[in-house]
Amino acid sequence: MPASLKEVAAKVGLSDTTVSLVLRGKGDHRFPQATRERVLAAARELDYQPNAGARYLRGQRTNMIGFFTSVGLATAHDAFFSEIVAGMRVACSERSKKFVLFGHYSQERDDDAYADIMSGQLDGLVVLMQPHEPLVKRLAATSLPVVAIADVIPEFPSVVADDRGGSRMLAEYLAQRGHRRVLYRVHAENETDECVSRVRRHRAFREEASRLGMSVVESVAQYPSAEEYYIQLSSVEAGYLAEPDGQRPTAAACWDDFAARCLIAECRKIGIRVPEDLAVVGFDGCDSRIPDDATRLTTIRADWSNVVRTATELLQRMIDGNEVPMETIVPAHLVAGDTA
């Protein structure tokens, strides 16, 4: 157990008040140089570190920011998760906040998650959740400042990547390169909520593609299990790709990079050349740093570290009692690779 304020005070023969004031630089003008130095010296000698718990009890600020996500751990390996967490860490560090990482509670244990989050230790929370999760309502009923990222949650100010703009860029890119029939690979979970990032990507792509005179067929990217971290080719997709020239899609857009990567691998297996036979584009840009002979994916780079930095900034403003916009869209840009 580290030294307490009282011990430091005892050592220099002053009261806790004085020591507290001096140590926080609050009494810089009230106390003589000599006193301040004695206090500082004693604190250093005893390796005094203020007890954050006690300080909070008094002051109502913990300087802790939390991040909660309900997404499973299967995806914890991927670059997206890594970018988000690393970004949060940096953003917190820049603001001298401690960073508490929540998550990995099974669905039934919403209570545990809620209890952990609410046990009075956080100044604010950044969440990555689906808008319909029950926990959302519970958190919203609270006075805890919360900011959502990646998917919009109507209850909270949300910071998202430019999903619609990105999709439009992709559609335009493909149209410009002469594609007329394109396959769109959607996420396995059906979802119709415009809040959700993948829905925005999907709809915006479909609309822009139509506008540009491309026809769009759709398929579902089915994640088989948490262990087998890979998406097979569906029979629907196999069907489309087996159609004769003139009917076969010449391009495929995928809701995220991972689905795109898997599609490319599956194509190669069955002798479909990418991009010659099928152009493939993704969405994310997270894995652009994979350092090897892998094909460079044509994709939208969403700047996740910027998303979390912005989210943290908004959170701070909320903590300070200020108004913030309910939806903030962080620009994304197209990265032309080898696959389309």
Place this chain on the structure above:
Amino acid sequence: MPASLKEVAAKVGLSDTTVSLVLRGKGDHRFPQATRERVLAAARELDYQPNAGARYLRGQRTNMIGFFTSVGLATAHDAFFSEIVAGMRVACSERSKKFVLFGHYSQERDDDAYADIMSGQLDGLVVLMQPHEPLVKRLAATSLPVVAIADVIPEFPSVVADDRGGSRMLAEYLAQRGHRRVLYRVHAENETDECVSRVRRHRAFREEASRLGMSVVESVAQYPSAEEYYIQLSSVEAGYLAEPDGQRPTAAACWDDFAARCLIAECRKIGIRVPEDLAVVGFDGCDSRIPDDATRLTTIRADWSNVVRTATELLQRMIDGNEVPMETIVPAHLVAGDTA
């Protein structure tokens, strides 16, 4: 601000003591069913959540575990970091601990890191650091339970992957496949401390290779900058690879997977086929899940999630005041891929 114990007590017209006892299930035999139910109901209604700070102040347990690493953020993208963090998260969750993620302090700001860590909130800390960093001594002078991972730190109980065993397996694997001359790609930072994982890998490989009659030449994998996340071919390496058959190394072992991936990419660029002209092996196994047409690297899979789980377990034992072994080695195994 959530409801306090006192408010719950006021609501049911009982004392805080009673409420506290009931809510923690401590008075299950002393209080009648009716009382307990009234308390529970009131707590639920007010959405009472115990204040962890206050509880700690009294009880000296925060149920928070920290993770600190001093490694830069350039590598934050990589699978290693991601596995460690996700593993810590799961391990903490399993033990109902909160997980605080430290790191990203510039070297000069050791004080900030130390202050953050020591502000009296952690039950224990897992660190990923180099043994000679100044912060090590400061933490060691403390009564805070600390466990090191990946690299051994003599001051703390350490949990590491089987670096030596892994390297021996790789040497044996290459020898069995007929290689006689092999290049070992070491990490840029020179280091001689046997505590350090990459030193163990290097030495064990060199020794086992010699024992098996292979000759070993060495080169340095120079990371050019934090931004350019890639390792070029050095002139030394280019020289080795340009030597005539019979002198040229036929295999390259790299201190980690990343260095191996980059080497492979560089080889392809200059027309050296992998594995035909040069067999390449790595060490880590973190990126085995990259889902695309990328070459599957032959490497040692170090089970990092197991490492962190073990570390967390030891930490708990230390927190509970028990003795723990100073060095724990978690088994690793060879994964045969396409590159050797």
Place this chain on the structure above:
DNA sequence: GTGAAAGCGCTAACAG
């Protein structure tokens, strides 16, 4: 069966 009182380490209001 239940409650009063003390104290964890800190800060803020108010005296001197």
Place this chain on the structure above:
DNA sequence: CTGTTAGCGCTTTCAC
């Protein structure tokens, strides 16, 4: 310039 007092929310000892 410095100290006293009170209290943040909780648990624990002891008394009723």
